[in-house]
Amino acid sequence: MTQSTANVWMHIGAGSFHRAHQAWYLHRLLQQGDERWHIALGNIRQDADALLNQLAAQNGEYTLETVTPKGERRYERITSIKKILPWDSQLSALIAQGSDATTKVIAFTVTEGGYYLDPDHQLDPRHPDIQADINGEARTLYGALTRILLARMAAEGEPVTLLNCDNLRHNGERFRHGFLTFLRLRGEEALLNWVTHQTRSPNTMVDRITPRPTTDIAPRVKQATGFDDAVPVMAEAFIQWVIEDDFIAGRPALEKVEVELVDSVLPWEEAKIRILNASHSCIAWAGTLLGQSFIHQSTRTPAIKQLAWDYVTEDVIPSLSPSPLDLPAYRDQVLDRFANPWIEDTNQRVAADGLSKIPGFITPTLVESWQRGEIPRATAVLPALFYLFLQRWHLGELPYRYQDGVMDEMSLHHLLAADNALAEFAADPALFGPLASHAQFAALLQQTVDRLQQWIAQPQLVSE
Template sequence: MDNQKKHVWMHIGAGSFHRAHQAWYLHRLLMQGDTRWSIALGNIRGDANALLSALEKQHGEYILETVTPAGERKYERITSVKKVLPWDEQLTALVNQGADAETGVISFTVTEGGYYLDTEHRLDPKNPDIQADLQGEARTIYGTLERILRQRIKRKAGPVTLLNCDNLRHNGERFRNGFLAFLALKGDMPLLDWVKNYTTSPNTMVDRITPRPTADIAPRVAEKTGFKDLAPLMGEAFIQWVIEDDFIAGRPALENVGVEMVQSVLPWEEAKIRILNASHSCIAWAGTLIGQSYIHESTQTQSICEMAWEYVTQDVIPSLSPSPLDLNAYRDVVLDRFRNPYIQDTNQRVAADGLSKIPGFITPTLLECYDRDQIPRATTVLPALFFLFMERWHQNELPYTYQDGILDAAEMHARFNSADPLAAFARDEALFGPLASKASFERLLRDTVQSLRSWIKEQTTDLVVSQ
């Protein structure tokens, strides 16, 4: 890579996580004097326009507040976003930047549900958003990249790395398979061949808890830094990024700022998704069901913490062993991070997108337990909690709006209005794959749901008495 040439890392998905994670790493490179790479930031949808406008006014700069479990706060002005890409319905700025030869990496964070994959990890062509993109729209990452890369070919801009930064197992590989399937359905063979030959999609593992910004951050940032930030955010002090070193058009020297560049991310990925992500969802669903609002208070509730601990210890660690990681130590670090009261991470944020998290984070452990003739009692607690959570959603009794990128509200309400909602849930192949036809799993799920109903009643009774 030319040591003098300037390169652009374009990111699609102007959410908090990118600004607290990938942008932080590139900022650290700039602080070391390596100015070869900078970020151009944009969004597929118009829901981030206020944020993009705020960042534009600040020339892409903002303050990141990080906090340790002991309450130690640190403030950094992140300077790696050098270009803010305004949104319009045609994605004009996004397409122009992505098609520019100086753009060597296009990364994205569109949540787990944003890839529209079924339980076999194949693209779901029936999804309305995918259907719309097949007709020429750009609602999804696939339609967006099709538009960008078509223009890139026209400009002869050369190869580019397509980097998935979402919590999706084998995220680069599964995104790539989905994208190639989309292009095949579209019938665009020249573009499909170009993508195969002139792009790479490394797998990655990303980790930093980043809650949605709350109103108290800006005043604290102003007091501590003197900067009246229009787009501040906060995250935990812990951060990790593991990437397979397969960049087709050059890359920043990420290894100089603590990124682990590896041949395979699999051990880190599996540990993170099953131990951290699935436990996080377990705690959020359970905490919501007994009237709690924050991850730390739910993790500090002994019975909820025990659910997560037992799930990892009884079922996940045997599934992932042997591993180059100390899985017991990783479990304990994760739970300690969740107990951090200063993050103020909400159960609402973590509870989101359960319809993607069940098949992605949880069902693999269920299947592996059955494969080794072990009854997955501890893991079954997680989908049972989600069933009870969605039952509350159906009854309009959740304390917040539930967000799920692949939720068909009418279909879900119909399920809960049926004669046996739990049977419909247990037999859902999109959630449980081959377990959907396993009678013993359905019985286990019924028993677990019934047990959790009693637990919820006990917990809420204790809460009323304590008040």
């Protein structure tokens, strides 16, 4: 592929979301004639090899298909990825690029579970992946960055921004705290000092619904553009990116492509995580329990939409008020986006990683509602749905394979098989933090599960 002397935005995480979001913004800068930045894309694990090889064969170019709720499709050839970093067990290409002086930003999308944080947002040193990386492996982002930044430090490299682009509350701060903790556990005192003074980790908020690519996208791309694309990606038309403007080594002129550069992302972040992300999971778990496959199908089921609407209206909006955002309008916009039938986003994709989403997206609203003196009945529906969803998984009755990056399958099966499974679930501090010892919460969850079991048994619910 063509090499360039431009500044490099190295991205770790070769999933669809990066290609539909961050790469799209940098592509727009190129379209404006600003060629000062390009992307080098790689992955920590071998599971993206086929994608990276196909991208390399297309010189990093691919087609992004976007679709509006009215079914209006648009096709763009994205050209911002100029270098593919092939995977090997030593992460040689990532290390070489990350230690190169032209690399000014190292960004990453590794999912919420990829940070291995406990309910208090501290790094969980007991996790086997973290233990392996403390002992020198590179299974996680922390282990990979340690190798990359050790090489950068040895090369007397310049400062670099470490940019978290995942749906994680206070994502820059929490990644940074986890990474510095990891370096202390590794005994990497020199690198710890270097990272502390030579890197920044601004918080960000990212938003664009991006389903897993399906086989019908490539034929549409070929028909619309004539390009026989092996790795197209599809997303909704809506997109948003809010970033705290704290880059230590320069950045692209992102404000020219409608990225919001702010002092604090907190209001946007909280609204997005609690209203969009949590409602998304609510709809996916409920839809799965009613035998549905797609998010739009479940959102268009009035009884499911009502669960999400009640959760936001009764508990989230009071928790986030006052806000610079119009929260009721944002709620309605989010539910309209979820109802887009052209996206065909699956309940399977959105239902994933619930063990990280409960503490990250949902428990804060439960806690704050009680702190206000309110009983969070509408919010309790979400962990109750997830519990019933997990019971289906435990019994082998889900219609698809459930994926969860932090799941210990044996321990979870053991918990769900217990006579007092719901009580043990409610008492799990990893999920519910201070509520794990809260008798009122356990009682509320029991009542909510009982009510939902009767709700699920009503066949008329699935009529749109």
